[in-house]
Amino acid sequence: MRNIYLIISREYLERVRKKSFIIVTLLMPILMIAMMVAPSLMMLYSKSEQKQVVVIDRSGVVADNLYESAEATFIREDGMSKSEACNIYNEESGIFGILYIGEVVDARDSVQLITNSSSSMLLEESISSQIEAIVEREKLKEYNIENLDEILAKIETNIELATFVNNGATEDDGEMESTSTGVSYILGIVLGMLLYMIIILYGQMVLTSVVEEKASRVIDVMVTSCTPFQLMMGKIIGIAAVALTQIAIWALLVLSASKFVMPMLFTSDIASAGGALLDGALGTVTDTGYIATLFAYLALFILGGFLLYASLYAASGSAVDSIQDSQQYNTVIMLPIFLSMIIMMTVFNDPNSPIAFWCSMIPFTSPIVMIARIPFGIPTWEIVTSLVILYLTFIAMTYLAAKIFRVGIFMHGKRTSWRELWLWLKE
Amino acid sequence: MDAILKIENVSKSYTGHKALNDVSLEVPRGAVYGLLGPNGAGKTTLIRVITRITLADSGRVLLDGKPLTAKDVFHIGYMPEERGLYKNMRVGEQAIFFARLKGLGGKEAEQRLRGWFERLNISDWWERKVEDLSKGMAQKVQFIATVVHEPKLLIFDEPFSGFDPINANLLKEEILALRDRGATVIFSTHNMASVEEICDHITLINKAQNILSGSVDEIRRAAGGNNFEVLYRATDEEFIAALGGMAVPISESRGMVGGFVQSRIHIPKDEDVKLVIAALNESCGLRSLNEVIPSMNDIFIRAVNGSI
Structure with a gap:
């Protein structure tokens, strides 16, 4: 134990003291926030300017009812022919394009948009939905319904689904737990990605560490001072401790953000104005206890997943002489991780589908798949079972990996014979 | 003869060639024992069998009359031919790490190491990083890390390669001093001058076989x-x-x-x-x-x- 402890602390300190560790630890949350904010910022700034569209309406119904939208304004030129308009309103005119509407609007190729530059999805969407609404209305008018506008206004409906977990409480005592699939979805993706990144990042750190130790020949001194098992476990746990340190710092940053920053951002006025959907979302994001539980599970699955994969990485690192050679093993180890990522995507459609359930029990995919399911509210027994299987597999895997490690670390230059391999396995 | 280490009929083959062929030898307690032989003769393989880095195909290695176990090896001081130190660590910290791994307490390790650093004139390297050291410098550090826990059996693979004559002499004196304090030293070399100066006993290995074994005086007399x-x-x-x-x-x-x-x-x-x-x-x-x-x-x- 003393030796394992010594190796753990050496591996840990060597990494934690590095400048790169400190920089990455502090930069990562900023990067992640940037990644979350970036899409909405992009939406904001990529909003295109209003475009001028010339309308030639042969049907006589559409043009009158077109209204100016964020995407387009309309100029009527009913008197012109298509070719005339195309000549006059060319690229130099500053006009975006010409909207031609034939006599029968819903006939094939009756509505045409001829543009001077490339068209945009948003604009096309806006124009076609306007025309659709106009034509539908015209068709309704043919049925001669009285007070049509009034009736239409009355029947317009907008449903917001407020979701709750059935926890035995009733609405009266106010204990019902509101949930939000939207938030669960985002949380699931974020947690799954986080786990994926951590397994790959730190798992490969184990591999690199073993390969470097072999290449620099420190390994000869090490194995005449401690057992290969101690060396392997020391490395794995040491690097796991680095990972946990980093996650703990990140968790602390996120937790304090959810405790202080989120409530400040989403004051109660906004919450009440936002309706049920936003309410559920806010309930999830600002519930510190919920986030703490999530992080606890996350830590357990990260640790288990990391330990499992790290022993694989350690074994494969021991079997090669250089980082380049390790790539092929690396690919094989990455396969179940990639598979987990794909299955994770199906989890969002149905967190309780058989494939989601079984893949969150099979240890090689369970960390990522299960952590993605947890935000949707999974029975505790499932989580516990998954964890138990994961950790049992880790122990079995470590035993096997230690054997491979023992043989692998000395396969340097000279090829080890099968006979020697057998001798070591018997030891 | 009181042998601390006995090697009995050890053979070892790698795919396609025989590295050790029925090698037997006895290392007397308190001796400085030289393993000689041309390059590729099997010296390093023999050392790796003794340190259990490689397993012999057949034959036995006995320490104090008992079969050598993994635990015994952890008490041996071993300096491999291809030296290895962690590049990113500071010299002193690293030496302490190895000393503690060999069973010394933290304080005692530092105390002894400071003494050794002083003796080998490298006290001012304590805070330097290993990657900044020259080959010879790193070798001194490695030597200290090998001997600091004062094991009763020391094994050096080519200890003098990479040293200038002054430092090689310094090392010879330290090896003899360790012998005088009760350690048994085995080292491999093809530097014959060092053999005459410090070895009591030798074994000459050629083409995977022990072709000559005994005390240096007797061998030379016999060869005369x-x-x-x-x-x-x-x-x-x-x-x-x-x-x-x-x-x-x-x-x-x-x-x-x-x-x-x-x-x-x-x-x-x-x-x-x-x-x-x-x-x-x-x-x-x-x-x-x-x-x-x-x-x-x-x-x-x-x-x-x-x-x-």
Whole structure:
């Protein structure tokens, strides 16, 4: 134990003291926030300017009812022919394009948009939905319904689904737990990605560490001072401790953000104005206890997943002489991780589908798949079972990996014979 | 002989070639034991079998009469030929790490290491990073890390390679000092000068086999073959007459040195050297008679070429 402890602390300190560790630890949350904010910022700034569209309406119904939208304004030129308009309103005119509407609007190729530059999805969407609404209305008018506008206004409906977990409480005592699939979805993706990144990042750190130790020949001194098992476990746990340190710092940053920053951002006025959907979302994001539980599970699955994969990485690192050679093993180890990522995507459609359930029990995919399911509210027994299987597999895997490690670390230059391999396995 | 380490009929093959072929040897307690042999003879493989980095295909390794276990190895001090230190660590920190791994307490480790650093004149490297050290410098650090826990058995693979003569001497003195404090030292080398200076016993390995084993004095004497070099003033006839069948001159080795005839003779083991001296002294004006003891270098070359 003393030796394992010594190796753990050496591996840990060597990494934690590095400048790169400190920089990455502090930069990562900023990067992640940037990644979350970036899409909405992009939406904001990529909003295109209003475009001028010339309308030639042969049907006589559409043009009158077109209204100016964020995407387009309309100029009527009913008197012109298509070719005339195309000549006059060319690229130099500053006009975006010409909207031609034939006599029968819903006939094939009756509505045409001829543009001077490339068209945009948003604009096309806006124009076609306007025309659709106009034509539908015209068709309704043919049925001669009285007070049509009034009736239409009355029947317009907008449903917001407020979701709750059935926890035995009733609405009266106010204990019902509101949930939000939207938030669960985002949380699931974020947690799954986080786990994926951590397994790959730190798992490969184990591999690199073993390969470097072999290449620099420190390994000869090490194995005449401690057992290969101690060396392997020391490395794995040491690097796991680095990972946990980093996650703990990140968790602390996120937790304090959810405790202080989120409530400040989403004051109660906004919450009440936002309706049920936003309410559920806010309930999830600002519930510190919920986030703490999530992080606890996350830590357990990260640790288990990391330990499992790290022993694989350690074994494969021991079997090669250089980082380049390790790539092929690396690919094989990455396969179940990639598979987990794909299955994770199906989890969002149905967190309780058989494939989601079984893949969150099979240890090689369970960390990522299960952590993605947890935000949707999974029975505790499932989580516990998954964890138990994961950790049992880790122990079995470590035993096997230690054997491979023992043989692998000395396969340097000279090829080890099968006979020697057998001798070591018997030891 | 009280042997600390016994190697019995050890063989080891790698795919396609035999690295050790039925090698046996005994290392006396408290000796400085040299493993000699040309490159690729199997010295390093033998050392790796002793340190259990490689397993022998057959044969046994006994430490203090008992089969060597993994635990025993952890108490041996071993310096591999290809030195390895963690590049990113500071020198002092790293030395402490290895010392503690070998069982020393943190404080004691630092105390002893500071002493060693002082002795080898490298105290000011304590805070430096290993990657900034030259090869020789790193080797000194590695040497200290190997011996700091004062193991009773020390194994060095090519300890002098990479050292300048001054540092090589420093290292020799330290190795002898460790021997004097009770350690048994095994080292491999093809530097014959160092063998004559510090080894008590040697084993010469060539082509995976032990071809010569024993104490350095005995081996050299035996290799000398009871040949003597004599300086005298006399004619050949007088000289032959004086030898009178007790000794045979080795004809091709005649020469003149400072007015004396220099000649080599062979005195068979059953003849008394004193009688030869007396006879030569009386009739040939004997100036000196010395046993010809070949250098380890000669022995090495002759042994490897198969003429011993």
